Amino acid sequence: MNKQHGLAAKLSHRFSALFWDLVAILLVLGLIVFLAQASRGLMQPLTAPGETAISLDASALPEYALRTSLRMLAAMILSLLFTFTYATWAAKSQRAGQILIPLLDILQSVPILGFISVTVVFFMSFAPGKILGAELAAIFAIFTSQAWNMAFSFYQSLRTVPVELAEASRSFRLTPWMRFWKLEVPFAMPALVWNMMVSMSAGWFFVVASEAISVGSTTVTLPGIGSYIALAIDQRDLDAVGRAIAVMLIVILIYDQLLFRPLVAWVDHFHFEQHADRVPPRSWVLTALRRSRWVAIIFVPLARIWRWIYQISGGVTYKERFHQNETGASIASWLDWLWYGGIAMVCTFLSWKIKIFVLQGVALDEVGTAILLGCSTMVRVFVLIAIASIIWVPVGIWIGLRPGAARIVQPIAQFMAAFPANLLFPLAVSGIVALQLNPDIWLSPLMILGTQWYILFNVIAGASTIPGELRDIGTNLGVRGWLWWRRIALPAVFPFYMTGAVTASGGSWNASIVAEIASWGNTTLKAHGLGAYIAEATADGDFHRIVLGIAVMSAFVVVINRLFWRPLYTLAERKYRLG
Template sequence: MVFLFEDTRGARPRLRFLRSGGALSWADVFAFLLLAAAAVLVVHGAGQMSQPLAQLDVAPVVLDPANLPEYALRTTLRMFAALAASLVFTFTVAMLAARSRKAEMVIIPALDILQSVPVLGFLTFTVTFFMGLFPGRQLGAECAAIFAIFTSQAWNMAFSFYQSLRTLPKDLTEVSRQFGFSPWLRFVRLEVPFATPGLVWNIMMSMSGGWFFVVASEAITVGDTTVALPGIGSWLALAIAQRDVAAVGWAVAAMAVVIALYDQLVFRPVVAWADKFRFEQTASQQRPRSWLYDLVRRTRLVRRLLAPFGWPLRWLAAIPRPHLPPLPRLRISAATGRLLDRLWLGVVILAVAWAVWLVAGFIATSLHWSDVLAAFGFGLATLARVVVLIAVASLIWVPIGMWIGLRPAWAGRVQPLAQFLAAFPANVLFPFAVTAIVVWRLDPDIWLSPLMVLGTQWYILFNVIAGAGAIPTDMREAASIYGIRGWQWWRQLGLPGIFPYYVTGALTASGGSWNASIVAEAVSWGDRHVEAAGLGAFIARATKAGDFPRVALGIAVMSIFVIAFNRILWRPLYGFAERRLRID
């Protein structure tokens, strides 16, 4: 390969790639340098993750600002590794739930349960497993941390993709059938593009959700097992333990820099790219912009380098649908079909009952019914906090999200700020919360509650922004032409347009608030410790003490509350959105 300057007689100089004979612009060179730098950082970070576990004792986490770039890189790589796993999980599980009613009967309740299980609950039972897979290596602890971050990212993405597939316009589905799309072609040409705008905003929220639980994911303490992986989360945990306010400030500054970088280099270009998948019949007057996306579109070298990665997908999409003779259909009556559905439901119920029996037997070995009643009482206290906080967050962020979503230029400006605020770990506010409660003798049951919604309220904002941006331009123009304004506009266009997205955001926000209760209901600053009466504090105490029966009891009670809440409120709203508020 040889590059040389080409004389363009007064025009902007170009580089000529002699072997291929194609001219390369400065955009090609800049994009290539970005890709090369990203590859070097990934290789370096991956190499550090495979070091011996004893290296953590030789070089423990220290509060030296010179180490923050390395710590920030390690944390960011964990975030994106978990995000990749979350995407695979989303496309597989959510698609299966949307296409199969029988699978939906299992998957959706399972997602309700899984999103209710706190990060600490997963760590309690997975740290030993992952470290056993890679004995004596940091890779085991890294896998445990990545899995913990995955559990804070995957559920809202899965619910978003599921909601989009369930509200897919019927005319688009009919067109895909008339053209004979194979299941894979329908997936890549119809379902993924239609779901992309909402999914992108939930991906950004998932990254921020991972930051919110970064301390619990990297500074792992379960009973006698303590592992502090190099990262911003471990830095924060050490700074809080040592009551070092300056170190907390350094960590927040590092988070801000990292979030600004991946917003400009990853998410802003993805948002601009995803705008072309909006479902509308007229062109939008305002579109999100990204300098990097515009730069990549002008490059030749990057497209050539990335082309081989698209060949497998294009090959799969080009596979013609085989013309096989139709299989003989088993004709069954409606009554028989209902009977088969009930049998399937019975099998699911028996499997769940068996799992409940195993958990109950494990808990009953060392606990009493009084412990169960106490856990349910703590659950009612946390439930009251969740309901009040979600209602308040909805009243605040739905109007703001609608205003931002209808103005793509403002969405671009607000996007990095919203990501930073959503990523702001509750642990950073522990010094102020503990000091204020102790000095002014405030009630922890009230004043620790806002910490629960600090990182979860943004699920509502991000989904409302996505929903407002997905309202077709022709509908907005028609409302403007006919003079529909004020409450009438909200009732006839605004609220129906964002409602499916709001339900997804509120459902994941409520589940995330239950998860965040473990961080928010029991806070420490140095040797000072403040607790609120609730299920989160109950689980946090049990986890720290290594009391596995009480951990299992707390997680089981939390799952019961979350599933009941979802079934009573959010699932009926999902059904209403699917029946009445889809764009057809």
């Protein structure tokens, strides 16, 4: 009897291993086929028949979805590389952070068409007349809608590592390289994964602008869901719009199952604490990859190479930071003066060049007009961020404290965040015209449509990291109602909320270029604002007005961040970090 039971157990184990091997092999081979199919035809002529012509036929949507998915994935990989380098440099170097963080504030506020208008010709020159050049331009445009949010999240995590963990790393005499990979990256990963989700959704939000590029006389249309949606809106084909929405939902669900849900399950063991009653998230893809022997065989050499690099880098003898003497302090002071002097010279030179370029093509009173339009957009941004915060902060905290609810809400929120504002143009334009509403007011909600989710996703990430001990203490002391929110929930998520609010603010300025002008067929509505100003200048190919609009928008964002957001961000780092 025992022999039969043992034989059955062995057969069951072998069958289970064989099953997971098969699943893992299919996943890996499917990824290879996916990349091969989506990259087909990159070196073909840009004007080749069938390559740039967009068809609204339903049979074309699977291929379009494949191409768009590859662009999104390539942009996500580039965004991760940017995040791990740029954000780390800004967090680790005080001098670099003083220029890199304001620069990041500006970059996330520059409208995506602002990037496209000045980069499309540059990328097209890499492969003249080939689809590859246009693909590079589209991937870069999607990258600009993903990278800034992820960099802010990683920077915030590096700046708010719990004090006791930092002290433990010093006690174990970890080198900076070992501390980065053993402490800081694991601590930052849960929040980074949630921000990867919302960044991917932001890429979907701007997919129309990235695949259907029109700058003056230059028009580039790439096969993809975004160009499909643009053509459907232009032809007022509601059936095609509905098909595009359905395919977007399917692709987002596939991404959720194959990429984000495995990542959420993988980073779960990186949480600041593990509560005994906490049910960890699971993913069938991650289970297949972990249990497959073939995947282990493939990745063992890569793991050994990484371990060797890690040991070489971590083998440097740790040296305590030496105390600077008077000579060292004097040298550091001179370096500071040289650094700030160099920045001042560069800024002065760039300001002079921008001034000369802009004033060559526009009158001086045009600058005042752009500033007034910027004030209108600024009011919209503040009002919308306040409304979104009131709605999504309590919802995000509720979801983050319940892993089961988070698993259900995650794909739904991803789809809602990815929903392009262009798809609401028929409803918005028709409703405003029919009810004779003011476009300055009723086009404004389109600005927050894609950016409010930065707040929700970051608050969910923050609430999920609240230590169980802290919640238990509140329960034992009878802390309930508004006192619980004021003393436990809101302080715990405040650093994460600040990351979401800053990126949502910058994203709203970015989205103004899409939201302040809405078209449906021959009907076009325009709100008075800086986004509409830049959109019109881009359509006309007027680079002087484009640069003026971007410069004014950047100035608004820098001043607002410096006077309003940055003090709150510093407060979050200093007072509300875990530990």
